[in-house]
Amino acid sequence: MIETERLILRDWRDEDRDPFLAMGQSPNVMKHLGGLQSPEQVDEAIARVRACQAAHGHCFWAVERKGDGAFLGFCGLKVGNVGPIDGEIEIGWRLREDAWGQGFAKEAALASLAWGWANLDATRIVAITVPGNTSSWGLMERLGMTRRPDMDFGHPHFAEDHPLHRHITYVMERPA
Known part of the structure; x- marks a missing residue:
């Protein structure tokens, strides 16, 4: 469990499923993430993050x-599994729409990065998004991450002509 001023980053609970499903069925939340998610896809996603936590000690x-104890979404670290970030420590986040614009994503991401540097031996942490997701890559820049066009x-989950095919990569090197 990681605590910040306003947030708790924690393991997933069964009661997180319904609010996570609601996020997955929000067109604005899912705009840059592959479309609306079915209940089965949400269950699979929760199973993946729980397996990641069990295997590595960290996850989204x-x-x-x-x-108020409200579930706002997720943020954390996992082992990347696609393209040039395969095997790298990846930071990621997704928050419900009514939590946007309040600094929650940055607060959670900074706490996740601090946890990663304190607990993992990674030389860098990476993040990916699509070029159109200006909120996400804007946060990457505010976190101090550097765009890496070479990465x-x-x-592979999207056809070459799909608007979500092209992904951009940001990197943060381990602080000295």
């Missing part, structure tokens, strides 16, 4: 707001 943790790639 559930993000809970301290003030951009075509995502």
Whole structure:
């Protein structure tokens, strides 16, 4: 469990499923993430993050707001499994729409990065998104990550002519 001023990053609970499903069925939340998710896809995603936590001791943790215990989404670290980030430590986040613009993603991401540097021996942490997701890559830049065009790639889950095929990569080197 990681605590920040306003958030708790924690393991997933069964009661997170319904609010996570609601996020997965929000057109705005899923705009840059491959489209709306079915209940089965949400269950598979939760199973993957739980397996990641069990195998590695970290994952895209559930993000809970301290003030009211509300599930806001996820943020954390996992082992990347696509393109040039395969095997790298990847940071990622997704928050429900009514949590946008309040600094929650940055707060959770900074806590995840701090946890990663303190607990993992990675030389760098990477992040990926699509060029159109300006909110996501803007946060990467605000976190101090550096764009690495040499690591951009075509995502294998999308056809070459699909708007989500091209992914851009940002990197943060381990602080000295």
